[in-house]
Amino acid sequence: MEFRLKELRKKRKISQLKLALDLNMNQNTISRYENLEREADYETLIKLADYFDVSLDYLLGRKDYKK
Numbered sequence: 001m002e003f004r005l006k007e008l009r010k011k012r013k014i015s016q017l018k019l020a021l022d023l024n025m026n027q028n029t030i031s032r033y034e035n036l037e038r039e040a041d042y043e044t045l046i047k048l049a050d051y052f053d054v055s056l057d058y059l060l061g062r063k064d065y066k067k
Contacts (some may be wrong), residue, residue: 002061006034008052023047 009019009030016034020027025044032038040048049059057063 003033003036004054004059004061005030005048008054008059009034012052019051023051 009016014022016030017027019025020030023044029038033040045056045059049056052059054066055063058066
């Protein structure tokens, strides 16, 4: 699986800390998601997809188009 969180975050020039604060999460959790050390639950995946305005399939690397 190709989790595109880091790619999306860097394209928007958002730090892990900013993303974590915007989503009421811990920066360390964002880092673990990006490094595939931890998997996000469904609720978090939806929050991330909504935040970046992409589909879940795109976020998870299943599709190459964002919507």
